[in-house]
Every structure is written in structure tokens, then in C-alpha cells.
Amino acid sequence: MLKKERHAFIMHQLNLHNKVLSNDLCQIMEVSEDTIRRDLQELSAAEKLIKVHGGALSLSFSEVQFSTDHLYSPEKKRIIAEKAVSLVENGMFVLTGGGTTIVEMAKVLPPQLRATFITGSIPAVNEYLKHPSIDVVMIGDKILKDSKITCGSEAISKIRQLNADICFLGINAIDSKSGVTENDWEVANLKREMIEASKKVVCLSISEKLNSSQPLRICGLEKITHLITELPPDDKRLNDYHKAGVIVL
Amino acid sequence: MLKKERHAFIMHQLNLHNKVLSNDLCQIMEVSEDTIRRDLQELSAAEKLIKVHGGALSLSFSEVQFSTDHLYSPEKKRIIAEKAVSLVENGMFVLTGGGTTIVEMAKVLPPQLRATFITGSIPAVNEYLKHPSIDVVMIGDKILKDSKITCGSEAISKIRQLNADICFLGINAIDSKSGVTENDWEVANLKREMIEASKKVVCLSISEKLNSSQPLRICGLEKITHLITELPPDDKRLNDYHKAGVIVL
DNA sequence: TAAATAGCTGCAAAAAACCGCACAAACTCT
DNA sequence: AGAGTTTGTGCGGTTTTTTGCAGCTATTTA
Structure with a gap:
């Protein structure tokens, strides 16, 4: 599976579920954890997602949850x-x-x-x-x-x-x-x-x-x-x- | 459940109810009390909430509570x-x-x-x-x-x-x-x-x-x-x- | 005042992330 | 076309993060 394909797939999953786990990804795509890790690193650097320990979260997730600091929305x-x-x-x-x-x-x-x-x-x-x-x-x-x-x-x-x-x-x-x-x-x-x-x-x-x-x-x-x-x-x-x-x- | 997710969930609950109990949280999210305690510690350090014995309070709540509209007495x-x-x-x-x-x-x-x-x-x-x-x-x-x-x-x-x-x-x-x-x-x-x-x-x-x-x-x-x-x-x-x-x- | 509950500290195990390296594929430039 | 270069990928070992547990302390409650 090509790098671009993986990236597209990750973003797709992220849009569907707002969350991906590194483990799931490397099993589904049959690549090593390191590859996934690097993919997530790149997407994170491009600000396409938020990398967290164990996987990644969609940007919308953070927007909704953390944008509203004080009085709730x-x-x-x-x-x-x-x-x-x-x-x-x-x-x-x-x-x-x-x-x-x-x-x-x-x-x-x-x-x-x-x-x-x-x-x-x-x-x-x-x-x-x-x-x-x-x-x-x-x-x-x-x-x-x-x-x-x-x-x-x-x-x-x-x-x-x-x-x-x-x-x-x-x-x-x-x-x-x-x-x-x-x-x-x-x-x-x-x-x-x-x-x-x-x-x-x-x-x-x-x-x-x-x-x-x-x-x-x-x-x-x-x-x-x-x-x-x-x-x-x-x-x-x-x-x-x-x-x-x-x-x- | 990822750490960020837990944090988001805690903040969400807090915004809805102005108050969370450690016990409720660790049951709902199925993690140990220690994990919740550490989550609350971190969120508290980031000034996202106020930690109290047994749980946490939302900032907006505390603002209302301790609002210093001290009438002259x-x-x-x-x-x-x-x-x-x-x-x-x-x-x-x-x-x-x-x-x-x-x-x-x-x-x-x-x-x-x-x-x-x-x-x-x-x-x-x-x-x-x-x-x-x-x-x-x-x-x-x-x-x-x-x-x-x-x-x-x-x-x-x-x-x-x-x-x-x-x-x-x-x-x-x-x-x-x-x-x-x-x-x-x-x-x-x-x-x-x-x-x-x-x-x-x-x-x-x-x-x-x-x-x-x-x-x-x-x-x-x-x-x-x-x-x-x-x-x-x-x-x-x-x-x-x-x-x-x-x-x- | 004593029992119960929550918090804290240190520790250990597991998971994840990281680093360097090797190797292979692709791309470039003569 | 072919050598050199760049890029992508996987592997082994190390470090960091996260989590739960046990024992102890502090706070709350009856």
C-alpha cells in the first residue's frame, strides 16, 4: 500500500470515527508500527490531525471539545x-x-x-x-x-x-x-x-x-x-x- | 479510551453539569481511580477545571461562586x-x-x-x-x-x-x-x-x-x-x- | 474519636514512541 | 542505460509514557 493511499485511508477513517488507533491501522494496512507512526507524524505536521499517544484524533474533535474554555459555548x-x-x-x-x-x-x-x-x-x-x-x-x-x-x-x-x-x-x-x-x-x-x-x-x-x-x-x-x-x-x-x-x- | 478522549469527556461532563465525581468517571470510562486522579491533576494544572476532594468543578461555576461582588458591609x-x-x-x-x-x-x-x-x-x-x-x-x-x-x-x-x-x-x-x-x-x-x-x-x-x-x-x-x-x-x-x-x- | 473514603508516593509492567541503521525502491542526471 | 541520490520501509534496541497496584497519609463523616 502506497504512502499516499495510507494517508487518504487514515483521513477517511478519521472523518468517520473522529479517532484512529495506531494498532488498528498497522493491522488493517499490514505495515509496521513505525510506518504508521511516521504517517501520523507527517499528517500531524501538516495539521491534518492531532497525534496522541496510541493513535490520532480528528481536528473537529479538538475544536468542539476544547475551543469553548470558559462558559460553555x-x-x-x-x-x-x-x-x-x-x-x-x-x-x-x-x-x-x-x-x-x-x-x-x-x-x-x-x-x-x-x-x-x-x-x-x-x-x-x-x-x-x-x-x-x-x-x-x-x-x-x-x-x-x-x-x-x-x-x-x-x-x-x-x-x-x-x-x-x-x-x-x-x-x-x-x-x-x-x-x-x-x-x-x-x-x-x-x-x-x-x-x-x-x-x-x-x-x-x-x-x-x-x-x-x-x-x-x-x-x-x-x-x-x-x-x-x-x-x-x-x-x-x-x-x-x-x-x-x-x-x- | 485515549487520554485526550478522557480529558475531552471530563470537560464535556463538567460543562454540562458543572461538577464531576471521580468515582462516576472511573466507572463510566472503565479505568482505575488513579488514572482519573491523574487526569484531573493534569487538567487542573492546565487550569481547565478546579480539583476538589472527590472530583472537580468547572471554572465557570467557581467564578460564579467566588465572584467578588463584595458589597460594602x-x-x-x-x-x-x-x-x-x-x-x-x-x-x-x-x-x-x-x-x-x-x-x-x-x-x-x-x-x-x-x-x-x-x-x-x-x-x-x-x-x-x-x-x-x-x-x-x-x-x-x-x-x-x-x-x-x-x-x-x-x-x-x-x-x-x-x-x-x-x-x-x-x-x-x-x-x-x-x-x-x-x-x-x-x-x-x-x-x-x-x-x-x-x-x-x-x-x-x-x-x-x-x-x-x-x-x-x-x-x-x-x-x-x-x-x-x-x-x-x-x-x-x-x-x-x-x-x-x-x-x- | 474511629471508621471510611480519597489522595499521594513509589514501583513495576506494558505499551507506545523514538533512534539509528540497513536495505530496497524510485528518481535523477549525465 | 547506469551510477548516484533520494525516499520509503522494516528491524532491533532504548527511552518515554501510561497505567494499575500496594502501602501509607490525609481528609471527611458518622
């Missing part, structure tokens, strides 16, 4: 937030969860908006209180320290009494098969109730969380009315959700 | 706060109002204290959440924007269900004849309920507010068990309250 969340606020209208009763995306959304609410925001999230409330004209209602209960939201039977019974116009949820994982999933028992219960208590349900999620799932199921896609990501609505990664009848923004 | 309120915390014991259920004095008190709670703090004040909750070991319960209702406390029938009915060990109130006016008075209708109602719901009632007030009164009466001195000011307890300005049977600190 704030620009993506800002895009999501901007789309989300367009759904809020004057006079609405809005139920929101917690999380950084919801806080971003709180920051970009138009100043002249008049609506009532109901939440159990402390960071969200802190933002809502800065707004000049919206009303803020806090759902009370014991506060979960790590996620800083009120959580418990008291909170759930309060949410059950609501019939909000719209509900915004930052979600951890969504998948066309498993629906919306979560890894925290209490938070999952809470989100489930919030969904039931609202006429429209808007899920906010960065695209990395698409097509991932976690142990606890919150609901299927049929309960979701809107899905907002930082991607344009016609991105192919969103096809499954379109098909499921979700409005994708 | 008047000496008097600090003195009052120091006296007030001495009344809190482990295992107590503590009901607190809002106001700057209460927030000062929240800041000086001893780190090893274990108690449950119940409040409707957003600024107070923000402080309580920084404490490592206390439980925090939020009283829910519509939030009064100017005083940043939850207020309304819902809050009042919740407080009625309580039987707290002790209640701390920052007060606006106190007088040996009129008792404790207030100028906000909603806040007055709330404080009245909080006093009824607690075995001990501690009033916190800077000395300037002594012997002043406002239009709305909350209660007489007989309902107050403790009064704390920045003055030494034997100051002559406090004589009236001594005589009324209030413990003056």
Missing part, C-alpha cells in the same frame, strides 16, 4: 436564547426551568415585555428580577444545592395547580427514540410536571446534546411542541424531530 | 450579624426575613453549621446557597421586585404550616410603645405570620431605628424574645426593651 446558547424569546408574548404566563441556557434567555428578554415568569430556579430568578416590567413568581420548596432549583413535593403540587401558556426547559439529552431524558431523579420529576402544566413545551438544547440519552425518561417527543438549537432549522441533524411533529426553530 | 450590621449567629444551633429550623442585615448574617454563618434555613428572600437565599452544609428552603410566591422577597397568600399559608425554632427579622422601626412597625402592607403581613410561626423571635436593628415608628403595626414587644443592635447590651438606649422583658444582646 455561550455564543450557541445566546443564539438559542434569541430564538426562544421570540415565542414569548405580552401577557403570557411562562414557566421555566433552570440551567445556563434559561439564564441566557432571561438576559435577552426584551425590556418592554410584560409577562409573568414562574420558576423554581434561583439563578433564573436573579436574572428575571433585573427586568423592569415582568412579574416573577417563585416556586417554593427545599433547594437542591447543586442545581440551585427548588425541588420536592411542595414544588410539584404547586406546578400541578398551574396552567401556563408556555414552558421553557433546558434539557440534558434528547433523542428521537428515547425522547427527553435526564440523569437526576428529582429534576426529572419536576420537568415532567412542568410539561404537563403547560400548553406549549419548548425544549432548548445545544446540538451536542441531540441524539444522546440518559437513564431517566421525562417524556416522548409527542409532548414537545418546539425544539430550539443553535442550528438552522433545516439542518439534517434535526430531521428526526421534524418528522416527529416537533416545531424546530 | 457597614460595621454596624456586621456586629449585629455576629451576635445573631450565636443564637443558631445545629439542627435548628431557622426562619428568616430579608434585608441587608439578614444577608450580613448569612455571610457569617459558621461553615460547619448544620441547620435548615427557610426564607422568602432572594438575596438571602443567594447567600445561604454558598454555605457548604445548611439546607435551604424557599418560600414560594410572587416576588416583590423592590424588596426581592416572595409575598402573597401562598407564602403566608406556607408560613402558617411552619413551627420554626427561631425567626430572624431585620426590622425598620421599633419602639417600646408601638412595638415593631413597618411601612409596607405586604411585608407587614408576612412578618406577622413569621413571628407567629416561630418559638423564638429575634429582631435585628441598627440603633438609629430604635424608638421610631411607622404606620403599620406588626406586633408588640411581648412577642419579641431577642433584640440585637450594634450597641453593647447595657447601653441606656436599650433600657426600655430590657424592662419589657426582651433579651437584649
